[in-house]
Amino acid sequence: MSNVSTRSSYTARHLQVLEGLEAVRKRPGMYIGSTDSRGLMHCVWEIIDNGVDEAIGGYATTIEVILHDDDSVEVRDDGRGIPVDEVEGLGLSGVEVVYTKLHAGGKFGGGSYAASGGLHGVGASVVNALSARVDVEVDRGGKTHAMSFRRGEPGEFRDKGEPTPEATFTPFTSSSRLRSFGRIAKKKTGTRVRFWPDRQIFPETEQFSFSNITERARQTSFLVPGLTLIVEDRRGGDPVREEHRHDGGVVDFVDFLSHDSPVTNTWRLRETRTFTETVQQLDRSGRLKPKDVERHCTVDIALRWGNGFDTFVRSFVNIIATPKGGTHIQGFENGLVKTLRKAIDTNARRLKYSAKDPKIEKDDILAGLTAVVTVSLEEPQFEGQTKEVLGTSQVRAIVSGVVEDQLTALLTSSKRDAKLQSTQLMEKIVGEMRARVSARMHKEISRRKNALESSALPAKLADCRTKSVEESELFIVEGDSALGTAKLARSSEFQALLPIRGKILNVQKASPADILKNAECSSIIQVIGAGSGRTFDLDAARYGKIILMTDADVDGAHIRGLLLTLFFRYMRPLVEAGRVYAAVPPLFRLDINPKGRRKREIQYIYSEAELARTLAKLEKQGRTYKEPIQRYKGLGEMDADQLSETTMDPKHRTLRRIQIADEDALMTAERIFELLMGSEVAPRKEFIVAGAGHVSQDQIDA
Template sequence: MSTATKTYSAKDIVALEGLDPVRKRPGMYIGGVGMAGLHHLIWEVVDNSVDEAMNGHATEITVTLHKGGSSVTVSDNGRGIPVDKHPKTKKPALEMVLTVLHAGGKFDGENYKTAGGLHGVGASVVNALSKELTAVVRRDGAQYRMMFERGVAKTGLQKLKGAVRGTGTTITFSPDPTIFPKVDFDSETIRTRLETASFLHRGVKVTYIDEVAGTKVTYLHEQGIVDYLAKVLKDRSARPIHESPFTLRKDDDIRMELTLQWTESTDEHVRSYVNGIPTGNGGTHENGFRSGLNKAVRNYIDTHSLTPRGVKISHEDIREGMVAIVSIFIAEPQFQGQTKDRLNNPEVQPLAEAAIRPALEQWMNNNRSIADSIIARIIAAARARAASRAASDAVSRKGGAKRTMLPGKLSDCLASGKGNSELFIVEGDSAGGSAKQGRDRNNQAILPLRGKVLNTESATLKKIVENKEIQDMVASLGCGIGPNLNLSSLRYQKIILLADADSDGHHITTLLLTFFYRHMPALIADGHLFIAVPPLYRIDIGKETYWANDEEHREQILAEHAKRAKPEITRFKGLGEMMPKVLWETTLNPKTRRLLKVEVDDQLETDRVISDLMGRDASARFRFIMERAEDAEEIDV
């Protein structure tokens, strides 16, 4: 028995009080301290303002990103947080809301019929993780202010001089740099979220002021999610196969708003929300929606005997190409975690299903020409899926774990299938040769690819699985592709994309990322996909050698050693130029290399960017280039 075990006693138990738990374990409350967690602070405050609007107490919400980019103000014209003293604690209610976990006015159901912030921790969590926070409340013709630092009140409740009109709450905060590695907010992320909020809450005026860029935009959508669907279709360059979308607004057993349209795209795209909060991982409301949709379409097909002989229609066929917005409002949502990305209420699923099934079936019967075009599209999807499934199965059979079935150009490692095994997918045979010689044969496998990889964003699944380079990748990984993907059969713990550090290399990496994101997304979600960062420059200064990843890194190194000997700078034309020893030291060696883990912080934004940059519609890429042309200081041609 160790000494530590013998002395373990009550005095070793630490009880965190007040907001200390939030500062000690911020990930439990905001999901992490990366960019997603940083912006979650804004969403918590905005959600409180939205709750006021949802319940008929506010009509305007204004968010301001201040100069410097690390301070935000959220203001609304709601009732204003109460400032009178709480009967038990004798503290102002404003102070309790901002300093006590699980303190709020949304628990008894009397002040808020529906709300997104029901845990009573949102405002206090923001306060705990802010270097500074100032709350200003307008109530009863007066204005009150209270200031905090890192969750601790630095002033009492101050009643400001002069009378004021109206009511509302204004929160200004700056994230704590000792908690967050980066405290600069992304303006486009804020703008997109606020625009979405304006779609989900018809008639609410949402204003975003960006003092960094000197811009101001106001959103007000009277048609709500119908306008939202039109925007999503435009952003995704998805062409509808019928003009009028199906729209449902229901407010009896469940308050639900829904709109959907089938398109020529080959994927299903659903954006769901609960009380205005995006549920990126779905939940019971999405399950009920899909179940009701499938049953309505199947009933229509069966009633009119539209299934061709020999064609088996699956749920995936019914939903292929469908784009939908699902928004529900319920009194007591049960979210999975404080970040609220999945709804768990079991009673919602049957209510959602019962709401959509008869309404959609009636709409299809009343609009036979539209319904028939939808069914024709579903049958075409079923036929295409059957054809591609055979091709996909052929690839899977080639991709078995036996070494005799692996691609001939794969240089496998001795430890494939074990926890520390790595597969480097390398651009070109020349670079592949250097990597094979420089690697650690025990746990590093090398798969060289020849030429540019197929752009899978614009290709059918049949064309994708027939592509030789993709076949080799899938076979090497051994876990299948698309709906047949099984992570338990994955042969490597890390899949590392290794391409040249120039524009061609970046393009190849982007093509590979598009393939993995669209057809093997579980590899990204489970943390298996990485990007290697090889150096672009070698800098010799005296007897010392430095490696620079890009031009900015090169200038930084030169500036740091400006007083030493004259530098000799070599720019690598490609990985194939590197000697195996150099490639090992700079890019392959786990102790000295630099890897970027591929993660998806915002599923919706990632989807839009890939669709814009890699899709069939060239106009989106043209706009992207023209909008950013002035930012290009040096073009690699």
């Protein structure tokens, strides 16, 4: 703030303005949540949301956000522009009122905004109070009007070149003035706000995040169809620019968020309903009196279920994200649970669901759901200025009612496609319930047993002796023939063996209930002991490494693919933690004859290309080898010493770790698993046909 001598020269009018903003500077956390990067970014959201409110009202089509290299952010919009005329009773321009007075603005029922993200009227003024400098320019009435502020105080900067908070600042004393300059087209309107965060409030280490802003811009472009949002980063090096515009809506947003294959189409539930709210309003004498007013609440929801078990629900109130939910999410979940429980009870016989079965829970219904829930209403009540939780109680019943009515209509539709999707959805939910119960039972019986307890683990499991999870390894072995050799080759102290018979179930196309009925899948889930799907608990896993040991042929690769599908779809935390591996057994055993002082050598070769290189090298050295070269078509062809040396002994073996590097890799993996293992045959056929020309007939092990 200004020093004491400067402050003493303020008029009473300005002392009143600063009094409100002083509270913001003393308690910034009350208004922006924190003074770390989250609070810093919240200041950006407050200014951007003002432009978005103009777009919602149909007055703006473009918003541009620029990150300058001098630690400032500029937000431009082509809306109506902040009013520049004098506010009645205050003697101040609209710009100064908006940026210096708390609880002032056009979002308090004055008819400027039908629905707005701003409620408390403190957004712009709070940003002003917490900024070392704010420059505001407004295009209205054929002119550009401007005003600058220093930590909430209006005045003038004397810049020598580029604007900077360090420039000489002269505060207004007797009166404020809005500068006007230039001539522009009378129809041209808009607002430009540039602010420098006050480093007395925000630590120097906290910086604006380009990725967070672009993510917010993309999100907003889905929620406000037709709005163009441009984000440009001019900090160091070449500028980076991203532009986002989506003319769809929440349906496109759900399709963007969804990664798994669909069980239902993306359904849209939309309706406007009214409710009565008691508010405090000023009467003619200036006193607050309660008054009942009629509000309109527009509910717009897009949702779809996929074959996964993760739940992605994004919620918004007047385009403002509410990550912690609120009454609209409570109503949405209540409506879902009530409607789907009723639908399942109605179709109980067809679904083989009886009164003896456990009750359908909310988690069973939410599994695999991707949804965007938006509500639009006048003066929404949020819990705190950060607007993370909606508190308007009447919204709960409205959203619940819209979901019940419209989802019931979809589930009871007589159209053939709608009937099929409805049946698939109810079967999935019942399957999730049964999978939850089965997984809990498996988890309870799969704890490690001590010497005094009887083991309920599968009899075919050859367990290890160590109690240390970090040191233990579980080899999932293809076939009983390889199991016998592997038992002799392993170290029983820390290596466990679980044989599987042939090719397991393709879980990409199966329901959770079918998976748990399958003997091989059920045994794997039971032996690992951490559950499956959304109930999976990584800390409960009984082994530090899960190693898939299959033959080095086409069938072995197929079995490995099926196993990886099971882990990726139902035990993904194991993959994300890097605890799933694929053993790399050799393809060839090369017995090299002795020559001169060189003794007989045994060399293991892992690929055709490596074999060709090795043989060429031996030929140059004039060395010979025993023919025919032994080719391992299966693990059972090795003796125990060979299997131990090449595939199981940690000192000599090669393992391939299965990992998901980042979100892009996760999305790629989702697409690949769906392409290769999913229900849609046509894309897989196209993939095979397109790649057929790259496969040599000699490589096909048939």
